[in-house]
Structure formats: C-alpha cells, structure tokens
C-alpha cells in the first residue's frame with residue numbers, strides 16, 4: 440500500500456529559529472496521529488507546511504506526488520486543514536460554514552447541490568450543531584464555533600485531515616464526541632494529524648504520536664513506543680506521571696514540582 444503522506448527531511452523555521460530539523464515520518468490511510476509539544480514548538484507551523492501554505496526545505500509527498508505539484512483545488516480534495524485561527528470576517532451561517540467544505544468539489548460557477556447540503560447537515564448533526572444551522576457564526580460560543588470549523592473540515596471529505604487543536608474550547612462531552620467522530624473517519628480510511636495540548640487525547644484514539652521539542656528535535660512513531668513518562672517529561676520540561684484509571688493509562692503533570 441502506498442503512503443498517503445511522506446515527509447522527508449523537512450526543516451521548520453520561524454523568525455530565524457530552527458523549530459524542527461530533518462523531520463521524517465510517513466502517514467498511511469486510517470492512521471490517527473497526535474502532535475504534541477510546548478507552546479511555540481512548531482505544531483501549527485508544521486500543519487501549515489503540510490497543507491502547502493509554507494515553503495520549507497525538505498520534501499512532502501501527498502499520495503506519491505510532491506505537495507507543490509498539486510493544483511490547489513485538487514489538493515484541497517485530498518487534504519483538509521482546520522486552522523487554529525478559523526474566524527470569518529463576514530456574516531456566514533453555520534450551515535454555510537459547513538458548506539465551505541464542498542468548495543473544492545464545485546466548479547467555478549456551481550452552486551451547492553441538495554446532496555452537498557445534506558452532507559454538510561449530516562456533519563453538523565454528528566457534532567450536535569444541527570439546531571444552530573441557521574445561526575450566524577459570529578453569535579456562536581467559542582466551542583460551538585470550533586465544532587462548526589470541524590464540521591466544515593469533515594464536509595470536505597478529504598483523505599487527510601490536518602486539525603490544529605480541534606478540541607480546544609470543547610467541553611468534556613463534546614471532546615469525546617469529536618474524538619468518536621474522528622475515529623469513525625479514520626475507520627472509513629481517512630488519515631488524521633491532530634494537534635493537541637493533552638497527551639491523554641492519544642489514549643484509545645491515536646495510533647501514532649509526533650513530539651516536537653521546538654529546538655530541532657522530534658520523535659515520531661506508534662503510541663506505545665513514543666508516549667511515555669520520560670518523553671513527555673522531557674517534552675514539557677516538567678515531570679509527568681503515568682497512572683491507570685480502570686485499566687486505561689493516563690498522564691498527569693506532577694504537582695508541586697518547579698518548572699524547568
């Protein structure tokens with residue numbers, strides 16, 4: 440099976456600072472990657488590079504073809520990017536926001552079809568947003584708006600979802616709901632690369648983890664190999680303890696410890 444995404448020797452820099460050097464990893468269809476790291480370690484920069492919005496040294500191949508060789512519309516059918524800052528400067532209903540995910544699939548002068556609307560509304564329903572479909576995006580709470588952005592990414596039906604903190608601002612139930620929806624997407628063959636600040640989002644969800652240390656170093660691999668106390672303590676420069684809750688591992692910061 441050929442890889443959906445191949446990252447070869449990618450270097451991430453911002454403002455003259457090297458964030459990540461020689462990054463190499465491969466994503467197959469159905470895999471769920473969680474990206475972890477401190478504030479400013481380069482997680483959003485990585486997603487921007489993988490989305491083709493940031494030119495970086497190295498090579499990224501999407502479905503066997505260099506990222507830069509994809510025409511923008513075709514690339515957007517393959518790859519959805521939920522940005523961390525997903526605000527909209529003009530009035531837009533929640534339904535219209537979800538429908539933006541269909542734009543790469545429409546011709547220049549096409550309107551969305553009934554099937555497009557049905558698909559968008561189905562994604563809103565999965566995220567508990569159908570009752571708000573007619574509301575202006577600007578009137579939503581932060582968590583509701585975040586879920587509307589995720590619904591738009593799902594409506595795009597891309598093979599690869601790049602999700603920058605899709606669970607931020609979501610309450611506990613909606614976090615779990617979103618994780619369940621994303622797990623369904625992965626089971627249907629889509630690949631996910633999701634940024635989070637909670638290593639526990641990996642538990643029972645992620646298949647792989649990418650740790651970005653923000654100083655050039657990184658670690659990537661299956662959850663069982665990469666997600667452990669030692670790596671997380673080094674990543675966050677704070678002692679992290681692994682515990683068990685009803686047989687499930689969980690990671691917690693040690694209390695009362697000075698920060699490094």
Ligand SMILES: Nc1ncnc2c1ncn2[C@@H]1O[C@H](COP(=O)(O)OP(=O)(O)OP(=O)(O)O)[C@@H](O)[C@H]1O
Nearest residue numbers: 453454455458476477478479480481482483484485
């Ligand atoms: N245009 C820019 N000029 C200079 N520095 C920048 C620029 N854009 C981003 N940076 C810096 O690059 C670093 C990485 O930013 P990035 O947004 O990728 O971090 P992140 O890991 O996503 O952080 P967070 O967890 O806070 O969202 C940060 O220190 C940021 O201040």
